Amino acid sequence: MELFTLSIIVVAIAVHFLVSPIPEVSTELYVCPYIAANLLLYLYLLSLSPAQVTIWMPMATANFTFLLTSILLTTVRRLFFSPLAHFPGPKVAAVSGLWNANQARLGRASRNHQALHERYSSDVIRIGPNELSINNVDAIDKLYGGKYLRGTFSQVFNIPGGDNVATLRDHKIHGAWRRILAKAFTRGEIPHLTERLQTHIDRTVQILREKAGSPVNCGKQFDALAFDVILDLAFSYDGGLQEGHGDSTAITLIHGFLGFMSFVGHLPHLQQILRYLPVPEDGKLFARLGDNILDAHQALKPPHKDILNHLQAADRETGIVLSRRDLKQHIQIILIVGAHSVSTTLTCMFAALASRPEIQAGLRKELNAAFDENAVLSSETIRRLKLLDAVVKEGLRMFPPLLGGTPAIVPKGGITLDTGDFLPEHTQVYVGQRVLAWQERYFPRATEFLPERWMEQDTEKSGNPLIEDRRAWIPFGYGTHACGGRVLALEELKLVVARVVREFEICFRQDLSRPFNYDDWVGGIKDHFLTVIEEIDLIFVAKTEH
Numbered sequence: 001m002e003l004f005t006l007s008i009i010v011v012a013i014a015v016h017f018l019v020s021p022i023p024e025v026s027t028e029l030y031v032c033p034y035i036a037a038n039l040l041l042y043l044y045l046l047s048l049s050p051a052q053v054t055i056w057m058p059m060a061t062a063n064f065t066f067l068l069t070s071i072l073l074t075t076v077r078r079l080f081f082s083p084l085a086h087f088p089g090p091k092v093a094a095v096s097g098l099w100n101a102n103q104a105r106l107g108r109a110s111r112n113h114q115a116l117h118e119r120y121s122s123d124v125i126r127i128g129p130n131e132l133s134i135n136n137v138d139a140i141d142k143l144y145g146g147k148y149l150r151g152t153f154s155q156v157f158n159i160p161g162g163d164n165v166a167t168l169r170d171h172k173i174h175g176a177w178r179r180i181l182a183k184a185f186t187r188g189e190i191p192h193l194t195e196r197l198q199t200h201i202d203r204t205v206q207i208l209r210e211k212a213g214s215p216v217n218c219g220k221q222f223d224a225l226a227f228d229v230i231l232d233l234a235f236s237y238d239g240g241l242q243e244g245h246g247d248s249t250a251i252t253l254i255h256g257f258l259g260f261m262s263f264v265g266h267l268p269h270l271q272q273i274l275r276y277l278p279v280p281e282d283g284k285l286f287a288r289l290g291d292n293i294l295d296a297h298q299a300l301k302p303p304h305k306d307i308l309n310h311l312q313a314a315d316r317e318t319g320i321v322l323s324r325r326d327l328k329q330h331i332q333i334i335l336i337v338g339a340h341s342v343s344t345t346l347t348c349m350f351a352a353l354a355s356r357p358e359i360q361a362g363l364r365k366e367l368n369a370a371f372d373e374n375a376v377l378s379s380e381t382i383r384r385l386k387l388l389d390a391v392v393k394e395g396l397r398m399f400p401p402l403l404g405g406t407p408a409i410v411p412k413g414g415i416t417l418d419t420g421d422f423l424p425e426h427t428q429v430y431v432g433q434r435v436l437a438w439q440e441r442y443f444p445r446a447t448e449f450l451p452e453r454w455m456e457q458d459t460e461k462s463g464n465p466l467i468e469d470r471r472a473w474i475p476f477g478y479g480t481h482a483c484g485g486r487v488l489a490l491e492e493l494k495l496v497v498a499r500v501v502r503e504f505e506i507c508f509r510q511d512l513s514r515p516f517n518y519d520d521w522v523g524g525i526k527d528h529f530l531t532v533i534e535e536i537d538l539i540f541v542a543k544t545e546h
């Protein structure tokens, strides 16, 4: 072997040992020295001979040798010498993050992880070179308790530049931003939020009455409701989607982003490269929507503070104030997490309720007993209704809007689970809601929509036969980064379910030429980071008497 080729192999081996530990070095630290080394080699060869042909051959040989050696070393290390090598999982996943990213692109990542846990009979499986999936509740507090470092997935939201509360990894600023956001959901604010929520739900009920007995495209209807709600409550902005005159660009853009986001979210190196490329037109359009909302808001004086008003106040503890760019980032993330999640959860809940008419009847009875015919459903009373609470909890168990959850980075020193598995420091770990909550050992008859499981009394002897471990219910996440809008989300879900079930009987459409199969529909739910559902038409039959 020529001395030149041998030297390149030695360089490749040295570089490999420098960059291989978990966490791997950033893409910039790979790419910049690589380009610089090529430039130096080019200048050196040029100084030896100005004839281009004698330069390109050794350049190509050097690059080919370097890349081939690096790829071979990386493959062998990831398969046999990585601290994660002993965890079971597909070999292709251990070698490259592309496997998991592709599963996410196809919308089946969390379903696949669940199947892999079963296939390998293991609580810990390897789903990427430095990534693990865990289906054991013991991991929740150990990983997500305290000030844990969030994983790289959510960094996909700040590719166009700028952070928001859902992307920030710095605990000091994140804490301040969360305190600022929390002011929008205090006890004192809830009545104002509920009052405005009721107006939008009134309109939904009216629309369903107008369409009573005819098929209603639920995804579309609840998208319109959820976006109108978040635009109004967060930014005092009239969405007008339920009225039919609104602009649905935000919804179309968000639906369009999801497949891309779930793919790129699993490829941190690609995320870093994309930061250097121009923002695509759709991204610019979404950013402009944020600008427009912010500009329109500045001219307003809403009678009660909305979420954006709260976001403009300083954090009392640190004095931190959000800049215009931070506010724009928050408008965008609130649109993404605050509406789509509510809309898909509602649609799934109504489909599940259509599959259980007896639960609807029970719920209607509970609602009628709690309210006079004309009384407004107040949030205090709603919170006391046990079956309503059970329906919403069970809906969130089966159909969480973030099926795969968000990853955490294992802290320094690593973590040992009660299974004896040791998770090495810096590993990126997913404890997905779907893999946890669809497990028989935590929720017996896990694939069935059973609100009654939340009504069962725990007995001292046998416990609750339908809930083995409540800790496996984490649809809002857990710990410092858990959902910032949980209070509003629960209020909205409960109020909509209560109003609609009280007024209508919900059924599947009986179309003999296109028979509807509920189980197939549930099987078609996709996990594109946020849940994506297939179209579903339900029929809302108006109840004449309560």
Ligand code: HEM
Binding pocket: 165, 166, 167, 178, 334, 337, 338, 339, 341, 342, 345, 396, 400, 401, 402, 405, 406, 475, 476, 477, 478, 480, 481, 482, 483, 484, 485, 486, 488, 489, 490
């Ligand atoms: C069905 C309704 C909803 C569910 C199940 C849900 C669930 C979640 C989950 C699982 C996370 C990630 C938590 C983590 O990383 O550990 C999250 C984050 C977040 N959600 Fe929700 N969400 C819902 C609705 C809402 C609404 C209506 C808002 C209103 C503004 C909202 C605001 C947020 C924010 C700001 C974050 C980022 C929190 C942070 O990283 O600190 N969510 N949500």
